[in-house]
Amino acid sequence: MAEDLxxxxxxxxxxxxxxxxxxxxxxxxxxxxxxxxxxAREFARMLFExxxxxxxxxxxxxxxxxxxxVYHFECDAVGLVINMRERTPKGDxxxxxxxxxxxxxxxxxxxMNDLVGIVFDGHPDPxxxxxxxxxxxxxxxxxxxKKNDA
Amino acid sequence: MSVLDKVKLWGxxxxxxxxxxxxxxxxxxDIEVLELLTPRFxxxxxxxxxxxxxxxxxxxxxxxxxxxxxxxxxQEIYRQTAKPCLVVCLGACACTAGIFHDAWHFxxxxxxxxxxxDPDAKIIYIPGCPPKPEAMIAGIAKALQDL
Numbered sequence: 051m052a053e054d055l056x057x058x059x060x061x062x063x064x065x066x067x068x069x070x071x072x073x074x075x076x077x078x079x080x081x082x083x084x085x086x087x088x089x090a091r092e093f094a095r096m097l098f099e100x101x102x103x104x105x106x107x108x109x110x111x112x113x114x115x116x117x118x119x120v121y122h123f124e125c126d127a128v129g130l131v132i133n134m135r136e137r138t139p140k141g142d143x144x145x146x147x148x149x150x151x152x153x154x155x156x157x158x159x160x161x162m163n164d165l166v167g168i169v170f171d172g173h174p175d176p177x178x179x180x181x182x183x184x185x186x187x188x189x190x191x192x193x194x195x196k197k198n199d200a
Numbered sequence: 201m202s203v204l205d206k207v208k209l210w211g212x213x214x215x216x217x218x219x220x221x222x223x224x225x226x227x228x229x230d231i232e233v234l235e236l237l238t239p240r241f242x243x244x245x246x247x248x249x250x251x252x253x254x255x256x257x258x259x260x261x262x263x264x265x266x267x268x269x270x271x272x273x274x275q276e277i278y279r280q281t282a283k284p285c286l287v288v289c290l291g292a293c294a295c296t297a298g299i300f301h302d303a304w305h306f307x308x309x310x311x312x313x314x315x316x317x318d319p320d321a322k323i324i325y326i327p328g329c330p331p332k333p334e335a336m337i338a339g340i341a342k343a344l345q346d347l
Binding site for chain 1: 267268269304305
């Protein structure tokens with residue numbers, strides 16, 4: 051018999067062990083897991099390969115003093131959405147890339163690099179993706195301190 | 201107006217060939233443009249053909265706000281068209297920039313971008329988000345009447 055939602059979450063908790071910094075379940079089918087950025091790649095690999103979740107997308111946000119990256123994984127059999135979140139200070143916007151273990155994260159990490167200025171360490175192809183060719187380097191349009199003067 | 205110009209204008213009004221340029225649209229207007237070609241509206245019965253190259257075009261159908269990346273390309277496409285060439289700003293974004301007016305990737309309204317190349321360009325506006333296919337046909341028919 052296929053496992054139900056609670057069994058899936060139990061299995062996730064066992065696989066995660068004591069890696070997560072925080073664990074939040076605001077709704078039955080939604081789990082936020084905060085991880086330290088040094089554990090991010092290994093945790094994403096665990097979610098993707100061992101746990102069997104599907105990588106949906108990722109979001110990068112400027113939350114003031116820090117930048118936050120949220121990777122969204124989905125477990126379609128039970129409709130569970132797992133959000134792996136990590137934070138990094140603006141002065142050191144480098145987080146490990148998960149593209150080597152989750153190839154689908156390639157373009158979204160390049161997009162986050164373009165728009166929010168998060169540098170993904172270990173990304174195989176960190177070229178500019180969506181900004182215009184003549185866009186100045188080091189200006190990130192979705193940072194809070196960017197003023198729209200165009 | 202010389203005889204040659206009269207012939208050109210007659211040809212344009214008889215059967216306007218249209219080149220479709222997406223300068224950063226969300227694709228909704230583009231889907232409605234496709235509607236024009238389906239049997240329900242079938243603009244080919246009115247002589248409107250989608251051209252494969254701007255050099256064959258009598259009208260540019262521009263959808264979307266003009267983004268920073270698309271701006272020089274739109275100007276280059278307009279330069280390549282045979283004149284006279286209508287420019288049809290299709291949809292709220294192309295007409296007024298709409299909700300993207302203050303966005304970081306916005307590089308000027310389509311009409312201003314075109315007027316930089318040709319101050320006398322014939323520009324028509326078909327608003328809507330997206331405009332109905334009937335509105336597009338009516339807009340182009342009206343513009344052709346006024347030529």
